[in-house]
């Protein structure tokens with residue numbers, strides 16, 4: 001269902017909704033991995049905010065690690081070829097690995113990353129994504145842990161950016177990209193709590 005947006009953006013997931021869902025995901029992961037010590041891998045930069053909250057909701061002896069990858073260029077957008085800009089600091093051979101993503105859109109980036117990680121022979125490899133834009137999926141993916149299904153809209157906040165801004169919004173906004181293209185600072189009032197609920 002298409003909802004109309006009043007103004008340049010509207011709140012898609014509030015801070016309270018996100019907090020509650022992250023807590024549920026953490027509890028599920030804690031149950032599923034009881035007796036094991038998983039490694040949670042975040043893909044920089046967007047996934048870092050979600051990872052930081054998620055690990056505090058998991059009561060296991062976990063480890064974290066970070067990777068940074070280049071996004072494929074528009075134009076060869078179904079090649080799915082990405083470059084690893086920063087690799088993991090640890091060997092994940094024999095480990096139970098969970099890749100923590102902010103959003104899965106076409107799935108091309110993540111499916112490339114999963115095959116690169118699979119080649120390192122982890123004991124298991126699963127995905128935890130806060131947002132799943134399932135309507136846009138090109139590469140079929142098994143997302144074991146999913147926060148919310150996300151409409152086919154551009155979203156920012158809680159780690160997600162527009163030209164590196166707005167990652168620090170504690171909620172998720174769906175935005176009018178035409179407005180942002182005209183004025184990338186159009187949503188600064190949301191950062192200052194002047195628009196929309198901060199909770």
Ligand code: IMP
Nearest residue numbers: 104105106107108109153154155160161
């Ligand atoms: P995919 O390879 O198409 O699944 O792209 C995933 C990556 O695209 C995410 O990790 C984000 O960096 C970025 N992305 C996709 N949709 C959005 C969005 O709505 N807002 C911000 N970034 C997005």
